[in-house]
Amino acid sequence: MNKPYQSPWAQPVRLLSIAPLGAATLMLAACGTEAPMAEPVSEAETPIADVLPVMGPERVILGFGDSLMAGYNLEEAQGYPERLEAVMRTRGVNARLIDAGVSGDTTAAGLQRIAFVLDNLAETPDLAIVELGGNDLLRGITPDQTRANLAGIMDVLAARDIPAVIMGMRAPPNFGSEFQTAFDGLYPDLARQYDAALVPFFMEPLMANPDLLMPDRIHPTAKGIEEMVAATVDTVIGALPEDNEGS
Numbered sequence: 522m523n524k525p526y527q528s529p530w531a532q533p534v535r536l537l538s539i540a541p542l543g544a545a546t547l548m549l550a551a552c553g554t555e556a557p558m559a560e561p562v563s564e565a566e567t568p569i570a571d572v573l574p575v576m577g578p579e580r581v582i583l584g585f586g587d588s589l590m591a592g593y594n595l596e597e598a599q600g601y602p603e604r605l606e607a608v609m610r611t612r613g614v615n616a617r618l619i620d621a622g623v624s625g626d627t628t629a630a631g632l633q634r635i636a637f638v639l640d641n642l643a644e645t646p647d648l649a650i651v652e653l654g655g656n657d658l659l660r661g662i663t664p665d666q667t668r669a670n671l672a673g674i675m676d677v678l679a680a681r682d683i684p685a686v687i688m689g690m691r692a693p694p695n696f697g698s699e700f701q702t703a704f705d706g707l708y709p710d711l712a713r714q715y716d717a718a719l720v721p722f723f724m725e726p727l728m729a730n731p732d733l734l735m736p737d738r739i740h741p742t743a744k745g746i747e748e749m750v751a752a753t754v755d756t757v758i759g760a761l762p763e764d765n766e767g768s
Contacts, residue, residue: 573611573612575615576615577613580614580761580764581648582602582605582606582616582619582757583618583621583642583649584618584620585621585635586621586650586651586652586688587624587625587631587653587655587656588624588740589601589652589723589740589741590620591620591623591624592622592746594735595743596743601746601749602618602622602650604746604747604750605750605754605757608750608754614758625656629662631653631671635673635678639677639681647684648683648684648686648760648761649678649685650686651671651674651687652688653674654667654671654689654708658690658704667704668707672714675687675714684716684761684762685717685760686718686720686753686757687708687718687720688720689720689723690708690724691705691722709721718759725752726751726752727748732744
């Protein structure tokens with residue numbers, strides 16, 4: 522696993538840095554109840570007997586996002602890219618994840634650095650995971666601006682023939698129905714426009730179980746990351762382009 526990417530834009534700003542009440546509102550945007558539910562068995566808990574041998578050429582995946590990708594306040598090995606890589610390898614995929622998450626990044630900041638990140642990689646990734654937009658919400662950025670910035674990122678990836686998975690976010694109801702509809706809809710719209718895979722709501726596994734959140738009620742715990750990986754690993758594997766090596 523590569524050492525996490527260190528960006529010159531890195532800043533000690535955490536994702537969604539808002540008061541606890543506002544954070545709780547955001548986290549519960551897609552859920553009408555806080556009642557905990559039984560925790561599913563995560564992919565990281567797959568019995569060892571079920572682990573498949575790693576096969577095939579290395580598949581390089583770029584994890585591009587904010588603190589949800591960077592693993593805010595977690596050990597290096599506990600972040601989303603690191604745990605996704607581990608679970609994909611138990612599935613037999615020879616995956617190598619590159620962590621290019623920067624805490625506090627908006628979609629505008631992501632657009633500014635995407636070409637720099639790609640230019641400084643040793644090789645072109647087989648797939649990019651694009652996870653941005655939460656900080657746009659908290660800074661009052663309009664959905665139109667968020668859409669334009671994400672489209673710019675997707676344009677850069679498309680120009681380099683890099684397929685993508687878009688990790689969707691959702692606006693809380695207190696932003697108003699018009700804003701909520703526009704923001705929530707931009708992710709599936711972009712996925713269709715760029716023929717990208719889509720995870721409708723990246724934070725969905727955290728909604729019904731507050732124990733999966735850190736005390737700030739914003740960021741996932743290590744267990745929360747495990748559940749986010751379990752909920753998205755199939756989409757990521759399915760988005761990998763076919764391996765034509767040896768054909």
